[in-house]
Amino acid sequence: MAKNRRFSRRNVLKYSALGGAIVGGGYAANRYFNAPEQADVISALPLPIPPLMTGTKIEGKTIYNLTAQKGVSSFVKDQDTQTFGYNGNYLGPTISMQKGDDVALNVTNNLGEPTTVHWHGIHLPAKMDGGPHQTIASGETWQPEFKMQNEAATYFYHSHMMHKTDEQVYKGLAGMLIVHDSQSSLDLPDVYGVDDFPLIVQDKDFSANGDMNYSAAIEGVKGNTILANGANMPELEAPAQFVRLRLLNASNARMYNFGFSDNRSFHQIASDGGLLAKPVEMTRLLLSPAERGEILVDLSGQENTRLRLVSYSNEIANLTPFWAKDALDRKAFDILSISVGPSLPIATKQIPENLAIINQLSEQSASVTRQFELKMGLFSGSMTINGLEMDIDRIDHTVKLGDIEIWEISNPADLAHPFHIHDIQFQILARDGNPPPENERGWKDVVLVKKGETVRVIAQFNDFADPETPFMFHCHILEHEDNGMMGQFLVV
Ligand code: C2O
Ligand code: CU
Ligand code: CU
Numbered sequence: 001m002a003k004n005r006r007f008s009r010r011n012v013l014k015y016s017a018l019g020g021a022i023v024g025g026g027y028a029a030n031r032y033f034n035a036p037e038q039a040d041v042i043s044a045l046p047l048p049i050p051p052l053m054t055g056t057k058i059e060g061k062t063i064y065n066l067t068a069q070k071g072v073s074s075f076v077k078d079q080d081t082q083t084f085g086y087n088g089n090y091l092g093p094t095i096s097m098q099k100g101d102d103v104a105l106n107v108t109n110n111l112g113e114p115t116t117v118h119w120h121g122i123h124l125p126a127k128m129d130g131g132p133h134q135t136i137a138s139g140e141t142w143q144p145e146f147k148m149q150n151e152a153a154t155y156f157y158h159s160h161m162m163h164k165t166d167e168q169v170y171k172g173l174a175g176m177l178i179v180h181d182s183q184s185s186l187d188l189p190d191v192y193g194v195d196d197f198p199l200i201v202q203d204k205d206f207s208a209n210g211d212m213n214y215s216a217a218i219e220g221v222k223g224n225t226i227l228a229n230g231a232n233m234p235e236l237e238a239p240a241q242f243v244r245l246r247l248l249n250a251s252n253a254r255m256y257n258f259g260f261s262d263n264r265s266f267h268q269i270a271s272d273g274g275l276l277a278k279p280v281e282m283t284r285l286l287l288s289p290a291e292r293g294e295i296l297v298d299l300s301g302q303e304n305t306r307l308r309l310v311s312y313s314n315e316i317a318n319l320t321p322f323w324a325k326d327a328l329d330r331k332a333f334d335i336l337s338i339s340v341g342p343s344l345p346i347a348t349k350q351i352p353e354n355l356a357i358i359n360q361l362s363e364q365s366a367s368v369t370r371q372f373e374l375k376m377g378l379f380s381g382s383m384t385i386n387g388l389e390m391d392i393d394r395i396d397h398t399v400k401l402g403d404i405e406i407w408e409i410s411n412p413a414d415l416a417h418p419f420h421i422h423d424i425q426f427q428i429l430a431r432d433g434n435p436p437p438e439n440e441r442g443w444k445d446v447v448l449v450k451k452g453e454t455v456r457v458i459a460q461f462n463d464f465a466d467p468e469t470p471f472m473f474h475c476h477i478l479e480h481e482d483n484g485m486m487g488q489f490l491v492v
Contacts, residue, residue, distance in 0.1 A: 047236040053093040079210025084171040092175030118160035126469035132162040151274030152181035166478035189244040219324035220253020220477040241347035261308040270294035273425035273443030275356040288418035288448040290476040309336040389484030396487035410454040422471035426459035
């Protein structure tokens with residue numbers, strides 16, 4: 001049987017050793033509960049800003065060219081690491097699209113192995129989605145086209161190659177996609193790389209010679225080196241004014257509990273699929289894999305000061321069982337250092353009070369309620385939804401075009417799973433019967449379903465019917481997705 005197809009024996013064993021000794025254990029709990037270290041070492045590396053790709057307008061369409069390719073990158077100690085990237089060695093350009101535009105992409109695969117490119121969070125026809133059914137053979141070019149209908153927000157593109165997503169994304173096949181809305185008159189920081197910064201956060205494991213260690217593990221692959229836009233603990237020089245950080249958790253499995261080294265508060269202004277109704281003030285923002293959050297940080301009057309973006313992972317309770325935690329899960333660790341420079345002539349002077357009007361979908365309007373139970377077989381390594389592993393030849397659900405549906409996702413045990421639905425943006429109705437926190441009341445395409453929890457979400461399935469090509473729903477811990485915790489639905 002192919003059950004443990006991709007987990008090495010060591011990783012399954014480590015897992016089976018639950019209750020007994022933990023292989024490679026011996027962690028001293030207290031050591032990891034430190035406050036973040038002071039950054040007295042001045043980091044030399046500036047935060048890399050992925051190039052912005054705005055496309056070329058030809059006959060009413062905006063055209064983008066992406067090539068998935070092999071590369072060599074250097075992350076630690078000037079050692080060479082074999083990587084994948086789009087139009088470069090690692091990660092990809094930030095694709096900028098305008099709401100309402102007709103877009104067309106030429107996606108060429110020069111990897112030497114099949115891949116796909118998925119437009120995560122984007123509402124489009126299933127054939128254009130870039131999921132497991134839109135494989136691009138080595139050497140070929142795929143040409144999806146669609147109208148950008150999404151709200152302005154921060155999205156994500158990445159490989160979705162069946163059984164290979166985890167490894168291909170880990171090696172670098174991921175990038176940010178920003179949707180802009182030219183109709184919006186809100187005064188928010190929006191000059192890319194000037195007061196509006198992309199921040200792709202990932203974790204990797206490097207061996208002594210610089211190779212990326214990739215070996216699938218049942219709890220998902222986590223690395224001990226944190227990268228921001230592909231650099232380890234880089235430094236961002238930011239102007240002394242309101243700045244926007246577009247946080248994208250592009251890690252295979254790690255969650256981040258974002259905050260700042262001085263515990264200052266900040267405002268979340270957008271969730272996965274659009275602006276929130278109002279800015280939400282907070283000191284911590286938890287993002288699980290594939291979740292995005294746009295935050296505003298007030299640096300006004302703070303020229304010549306420094307601070308750090310930190311993940312206070314040690315404060316996260318009840319998400320990760322002890323056996324699935326690594327050293328970083330037990331501490332607060334640095335992600336980015338920020339040095340505040342002079343302010344610019346153009347600056348957002350205050351945060352708008354209202355950001356967006358979000359039409360709440362009512363439970364009464366839903367015609368169907370579906371249940372999804374996420375399960376991992378602790379000893380078998382099986383990953384299922386409603387008891388079934390992903391089968392590319394099986395349609396799990398058929399949704400009627402235009403219907404509003406409620407999906408109830410439950411996680412009876414073990415670790416938290418970030419559940420993602422393609423095609424749509426949903427609203428969270430309830431977490432275990434309680435209304436979601438304020439920053440989860442906007443549009444979402446990934447929701448973290450905690451241990452023992454049932455989350456109810458509501459969505460409308462509009463515009464694109466296709467009786468043959470399904471969309472996916474899955475856990476966004478990539479090792480879970482690739483090993484079966486995924487299913488397919490049609491919209492007809
Ligand atoms: Cu981020 Cu199925 O995708
Ligand atoms: Cu997706
Ligand atoms: Cu999972």
